[in-house]
Amino acid sequence: MNVVETKALGRRYGKRWALRDLDLTVAEHTVVGLVGPNGAGKSTLLHLVAGLIDPTEGSVNVLGAQPGSKGVLPDVAFVAQDSPLPKRPRVCEVVAMAAGMNVRWDADVVSKRLRELRVDESHRVGELSGGQRAQLALALALAKRPRLLLLDEPVASLDPLARRGFLQSLMAAVADGGMTVIFSTHLIDDLERTCDHLVVLGQGTLLLSGSLDEIVQGHAVIVGSPDRPLPSGSSVVGGYRSPSAHQHLVSVSAPVIDPAWQQLAPTLDEIVLAHLAVEPERRPVRRLEVV
Amino acid sequence: MLYVALRRFRHDTTAIAIALAGVGLLALITGRSMNREYRNSGLASCLAAQSQSQCRDLVDQFGEKFNALQFLIVPLVLLPALLGAFIGAPLVARELEAGTHRFLWTQGVTRQRWFAYTSGVALGAALIAGSLYALIAGAWLDTTNTVTGERLSQLYDFQGIVPIAASVFAVAVGVASGVAIRRTVPAMAATLGIFIAVRVSTAILLRPRFAAVKTIEVPFRFGPVLDDPLLNGGAWVLSTKMLDASGKQIGHNESINIDDFVGRCPNIQSGATDSLPNPGDVNRCLNDLGAHTMFRYHPGDRFWTFQLIESALLLGLAGVAIAVGVTTLNRRTA
Numbered sequence: 001m002n003v004v005e006t007k008a009l010g011r012r013y014g015k016r017w018a019l020r021d022l023d024l025t026v027a028e029h030t031v032v033g034l035v036g037p038n039g040a041g042k043s044t045l046l047h048l049v050a051g052l053i054d055p056t057e058g059s060v061n062v063l064g065a066q067p068g069s070k071g072v073l074p075d076v077a078f079v080a081q082d083s084p085l086p087k088r089p090r091v092c093e094v095v096a097m098a099a100g101m102n103v104r105w106d107a108d109v110v111s112k113r114l115r116e117l118r119v120d121e122s123h124r125v126g127e128l129s130g131g132q133r134a135q136l137a138l139a140l141a142l143a144k145r146p147r148l149l150l151l152d153e154p155v156a157s158l159d160p161l162a163r164r165g166f167l168q169s170l171m172a173a174v175a176d177g178g179m180t181v182i183f184s185t186h187l188i189d190d191l192e193r194t195c196d197h198l199v200v201l202g203q204g205t206l207l208l209s210g211s212l213d214e215i216v217q218g219h220a221v222i223v224g225s226p227d228r229p230l231p232s233g234s235s236v237v238g239g240y241r242s243p244s245a246h247q248h249l250v251s252v253s254a255p256v257i258d259p260a261w262q263q264l265a266p267t268l269d270e271i272v273l274a275h276l277a278v279e280p281e282r283r284p285v286r287r288l289e290v291v
Numbered sequence: 292m293l294y295v296a297l298r299r300f301r302h303d304t305t306a307i308a309i310a311l312a313g314v315g316l317l318a319l320i321t322g323r324s325m326n327r328e329y330r331n332s333g334l335a336s337c338l339a340a341q342s343q344s345q346c347r348d349l350v351d352q353f354g355e356k357f358n359a360l361q362f363l364i365v366p367l368v369l370l371p372a373l374l375g376a377f378i379g380a381p382l383v384a385r386e387l388e389a390g391t392h393r394f395l396w397t398q399g400v401t402r403q404r405w406f407a408y409t410s411g412v413a414l415g416a417a418l419i420a421g422s423l424y425a426l427i428a429g430a431w432l433d434t435t436n437t438v439t440g441e442r443l444s445q446l447y448d449f450q451g452i453v454p455i456a457a458s459v460f461a462v463a464v465g466v467a468s469g470v471a472i473r474r475t476v477p478a479m480a481a482t483l484g485i486f487i488a489v490r491v492s493t494a495i496l497l498r499p500r501f502a503a504v505k506t507i508e509v510p511f512r513f514g515p516v517l518d519d520p521l522l523n524g525g526a527w528v529l530s531t532k533m534l535d536a537s538g539k540q541i542g543h544n545e546s547i548n549i550d551d552f553v554g555r556c557p558n559i560q561s562g563a564t565d566s567l568p569n570p571g572d573v574n575r576c577l578n579d580l581g582a583h584t585m586f587r588y589h590p591g592d593r594f595w596t597f598q599l600i601e602s603a604l605l606l607g608l609a610g611v612a613i614a615v616g617v618t619t620l621n622r623r624t625a
Contacts, residue, residue: 050397054623068623070401080393087389093298100295102399137394144399 001028003148003180004049008058011044018044019204022058026182026197031174033195034184035272040201042184043081046152049182050078063147074103077146081153083137087126091136094125098140106143113139113169131162135169142173149173151183155190167194188269198268200275207275212268219271223247224261231258238274249274292400296408300416303378307420310370314424317363318431325357329434343440353438368448370424371417371458372486378413379465380478383620387473406620410466410613414459421458425450436525443594444527448494451594456602456609461486463609467616489608493601499529501600504587508534511582525591536581555580 004026011019019041026032034042047053048060051068065072085094091114099105114121119132128136134154141149151170155163171194174181185191191198191212198215200208208215222231230236234250249266250256256263266274329335334353337346383406386392396402429450436442436450447453464485468478511533535541556576589597 047393050393052393052396052623068396068401073397073401074399076397078393078397080390080397082390084390084393086391086394097295097298098398100292101395101405104399140394 002026002061003028003063004182005061006048006058007060009045009048009055009060010057011041011048011053012056017056017204019048019201022206024199024206024209026180028180029178030197031181031195032183032197032199033191034182034199034201035186035188035191036184036201036207037186037276039203041204042201043152044204045201046078046150046182046184049148050076050150052078074144075147076150077141077144077148078150079134079137079141079152079154082157083134083154085125085133085137085140088124090122090124091119091128092121094136095121095140098143102144104145106145109143109145110139113142117165129162131158131165134158134162134166138166138169138173145178147178147180149179149181149183151181153184153186156186163190170194188272192268198272200272202276207278208272215271216266216268218251218253219249219266220252220256221247221249221264221266221270222256222261223264228260231256231261237271238277292404292408293412296405296412299409300378300412304416306377307374307416310373311420311423311427314367314370315427318427321357321360321363322431322434325353325434328353328356329438334438338437350438357435364446364449367428368490369487371421371454371461372483373461374417374420374458375461375463375465375482375486376479378416379462380469380482381475382409382413382466382469383616384469384473384475384478387469388475402620403617406470406617410463410616413462413466414609414613417458417462418455421455424458425452425454428454440525440591442525443589443591443597447498447527447594447597448490451598452602453598453605456605457486457490460489460605460609460612463612463616464489467612467619470616470619489605493604497604498597498601499589501597502589502593504529505590506585506587508583508585511577511584525594526586526588527591527593528586528588530587532585532587533582534585536583541580541582 009022465482
């Protein structure tokens, strides 16, 4: 079953398309990393899936219904960028508030997390550190026991220690099972540790999507001489390292077996960056089957 | 859920309670001194036995003594607008501005439901605060109503049920402005602007037309023009005109343009000399012309009819504002 399904999804702000012509499916129980530079449309996509905004064109379907609708809201949790929580109330008040606004609520999740983090519940939310606030927002999201958890740049503003703590909390929750996660990030390092699927957005369009394994296996760095044709079944994504050395990052449908080209295994980082570096007009329309 | 919505208003409730307590204290102090003056100066017994114009000196004396209070009454009419600006406008705008709507609107209840609860609580608070305010102001103005007979005119906006409806209207406009404008301070300004525009235009353009205007004509005489039957009944006089026997207008209010009579009365000459004509001559001339004063007015006993009509109007507009708010909220632009 697909948790998220979009068809030709587009969202325009004024004259600028933040997201355009996006066909994407997210299967149940996957952890999807959403990457792309600033302005790529990551937040827009997450806001559309959370039901905070409506599409300008196309459709988005979450758990078989319209996002943000009554039936879906209890099953979807969203931690927005910079974890916006009311700042003036005390921690315990925000917890009580969230508890009162949800039908399903696991109070233990929050109290346990706050104890572990040594957050004093009588403190005001505005007095918490960035890491504590992000953890509080995550705890509140997890207490909903959501089927779909959306996180928008949850670790972007955190120091490395807080970031590790946050991702550990997230991974522990994922390990408990039953949850599909989509989270956006700039940091490709985090992806390899946490995600099993990847979606790369650039300038509002889908550049690449698939499981990590598929993506890594579907690419190769090939080194060879300039006068030789590319191995069959491969196409160049980008000039790589140094074009003069005739190194290319190519997408491949099958392992390259061509003695003229030496093959190296690319890192995920290299693949993502190569896709992001492609000029928009040169981009092939590529949609990998399953995310 | 209701509890959550109610808790959000703790600080607002405290602020309203403090403001109302301040107004109440002020009303209590000045009200007591007005009441004392009313009884001790003999005005109470005079008005009980005689008509308004016969007690004029005492009325004037009372009016002079509490003249300063009329400046107090102007901010009082804006109190409902402040409710709208400080409770209505930030309700949604503050969340949109701080980004916390992303938290609030992604919990287990729809944004429409959350909006219904919080704006419901805000409107309920306006209803309660407006009622308390109307009670305080009504008690405070009790003496002044009797002395001035201005309950339907100058003092109309401060008492009865209009302040309650105005408070609800102001908060509804505030909420809708907040949803539509999405920023707190501009939404507050818009709330104040819309509130003042609606209240002023209602008072000037619509209120005089709430019922058929009555007219009364009385023979002209020098002295206070406003006649006792009107004044004692607390009438709201819309216009006063002086007419001659044929119904032609010869003067407005209490002023007469002497030049209009030149040629119509033999004993009044044109201003060849700078001296004014003899008042006796003018009086005789006006008598000869059949001069009389025509009042257009609403009788004082229309107070509650007018209050009901205006409150219904304001509540209707409040409904429109809430509908605009809900429609804008449903559009989900951000």
